[in-house]
Amino acid sequence: MLPNRCLRAIISLTYQQFGAFFRWDGTLVERLLWHNKGHSASSIGRTMRLAMDKRLRKALEGLSDPDMERRRRAMEPFVRATFETFIRYLYRYLGNEVECEDVLEDVYADIWENPERLNNITSERLLLKTVYLYYMRNRLRDVYRRLNRNLSLSQNDLMNLTAPDLGILEMMSQQELKNALARTLGRLKARERRAIQLWMDGMSSRAIANDLKTTVGAVKMLKFRTLLKLRKMLRDYCHQQ
Amino acid sequence: MSDTDREIQELLADYAEALRDGSIPVFLKSLTRSEGRKISSAPEFWDAAEIVRYLNSAGFADKAVTPGVDLFISRVDAKIASRMKKARGSAKTARGTPRPAARAKRTEKTT
Numbered sequence: 115m116l117p118n119r120c121l122r123a124i125i126s127l128t129y130q131q132f133g134a135f136f137r138w139d140g141t142l143v144e145r146l147l148w149h150n151k152g153h154s155a156s157s158i159g160r161t162m163r164l165a166m167d168k169r170l171r172k173a174l175e176g177l178s179d180p181d182m183e184r185r186r187r188a189m190e191p192f193v194r195a196t197f198e199t200f201i202r203y204l205y206r207y208l209g210n211e212v213e214c215e216d217v218l219e220d221v222y223a224d225i226w227e228n229p230e231r232l233n234n235i236t237s238e239r240l241l242l243k244t245v246y247l248y249y250m251r252n253r254l255r256d257v258y259r260r261l262n263r264n265l266s267l268s269q270n271d272l273m274n275l276t277a278p279d280l281g282i283l284e285m286m287s288q289q290e291l292k293n294a295l296a297r298t299l300g301r302l303k304a305r306e307r308r309a310i311q312l313w314m315d316g317m318s319s320r321a322i323a324n325d326l327k328t329t330v331g332a333v334k335m336l337k338f339r340t341l342l343k344l345r346k347m348l349r350d351y352c353h354q355q
Numbered sequence: 356m357s358d359t360d361r362e363i364q365e366l367l368a369d370y371a372e373a374l375r376d377g378s379i380p381v382f383l384k385s386l387t388r389s390e391g392r393k394i395s396s397a398p399e400f401w402d403a404a405e406i407v408r409y410l411n412s413a414g415f416a417d418k419a420v421t422p423g424v425d426l427f428i429s430r431v432d433a434k435i436a437s438r439m440k441k442a443r444g445s446a447k448t449a450r451g452t453p454r455p456a457a458r459a460k461r462t463e464k465t466t
Contacts, residue, residue, distance in 0.1 A: 182442075186435050190428055197424050206412040210377030215427065223434040258383070265383055266391035274401065275370075276379070292413050314414040316375070319368055337371070338364035341403040348406070 170195040170238065177229040189226050196241070200250075202288055203242060207254055207276060217257060221249045239287070243280065251277045286352075298347040306340040309333060361390055363397045371407045375415060 173195050176188025200221070204214045225232065231248045235241045254277035265272065286294065299307055305326065312322045323333045361369065366386075373382035386394070394400050 182439060186432070186439070189431060189435065193428050193431055194424055197427060202412065202416040205416040206408045208377065209374040209379065209411055209415070213377070215430075219427070219430050219434055222431045223438055226435050227438060258380070266386045266388040267383065268391070268395060271391070271395050272383070275383075275404065278405070286409075288412070288416070291409055295409065295413050310410070313371070313375075314410060318372070331365075334364045334368040338367050338399075338403055341367070341406045342399060345402050345406045348409075 167195065167238065170241070174232060174235055174241075177225070178233055185226055185229065189222060192225075193222055196245075199238070199242065199288075200245065203246065204250060204254075208257070213257065217250070217253045220253050221245065224249050224253070242287075246280065294348055294351050295344075298344055298351060301347060302340060302343070306336065306343070309336050310340055310344075313337065359387060363393055363400050366390060366394060367400055367403050367407070370404060371411075374407060374411050 169191065173188060173192035177185060177192060179185050179188060197218075200218055201214050204217055205211075208214050208217065225245070231244050232241070235244060255273060258272055258276045267275070299310065302310070309322055309326065312325055317325070319330050319333050319337075322337075323330045326333065326336075328336075369385070370379075370382055373379050
């Protein structure tokens with residue numbers, strides 16, 4: 115990574131050489147410096163993320179033991195190191211603590227039985243992705259599979275609703291997600307932000323309509339449009355990052 | 356969730372509320388055939404549902420009451436123990452260990 119002073123010198127030299135081809139507006143340098151700064155920040159972030167928690171690394175090592183009994187003992191530190199992250203992640207899809215616990219219990223037992231997928235894990239993000247794709251997803255599907263006989267949804271739609279494929283945003287950690295949401299929510303119009311905030315406070319559409327002095331139908335439409343807007347903003351934010 | 360033919364924004368609002376309240380099965384059961392078709396053919400629904408999941412995670416996952424990890428570990432351990440028992444049982448039968456009934460017959464003969 116070049117220090118900003120060097121970069122500034124290189125840009126001004128290049129400008130002196132090829133000045134005729136550039137339309138100098140003064141913001142070019144600032145923008146490039148900003149990018150340089152952004153890159154260094156993101157590379158530090160990446161290094162930090164790659165450096166896995168020592169406790170978790172040790173727990174993962176224990177899981178690769180071929181002896182079942184020793185692997186069983188290794189489960190305790192692994193559960194301790196990952197429980198909070200996994201249960202919050204599952205909450206995204208189930209919204210119910212009791213079901214989260216039941217599913218997670220099976221997920222850990224599956225990991226104990228077939229831990230091969232976790233052999234070459236180098237980061238917490240990769241761990242979460244692997245556990246979701248190979249262990250959680252199957253269990254999430256099981257939760258709703260028994261319902262499907264009486265449903266008007268196709269099997270595919272049901273799967274997409276309950277255990278979807280991973281998108282760019284899906285792999286964000288809880289903290290990253292909160293930061294991104296805080297940033298994007300701040301850019302919404304006051305009325306849109308209010309509707310989302312009230313919903314996140316646990317209010318029903320009727321209560322939100324009363325607060326915003328409008329109809330329930332209008333609130334639902336406002337929420338729908340705002341969510342689509344939020345999605346676009348979040349995607350842009352992710353691409354920028 | 357009592358309406359019979361809901362529009363896509365109404366379906367989304369109901370899905371969001373169901374996810375927030377932890378009652379997704381109720382929402383799924385409430386869907387009629389035409390609503391199911393509407394959902395299938397509306398990409399905006401899926402896009403908005405994705406964001407609903409993030410908001411749910413960011414807004415409510417922290418408020419969820421999670422049990423003590425010690426209690427949960429003992430549950431996981433019990434589950435693993437039962438799976439181990441099953442695995443050992445199936446390994447024994449695969450190796451051809453005599454079953455209790457066969458063993459009883461043999462003891463009868465000897466006596």
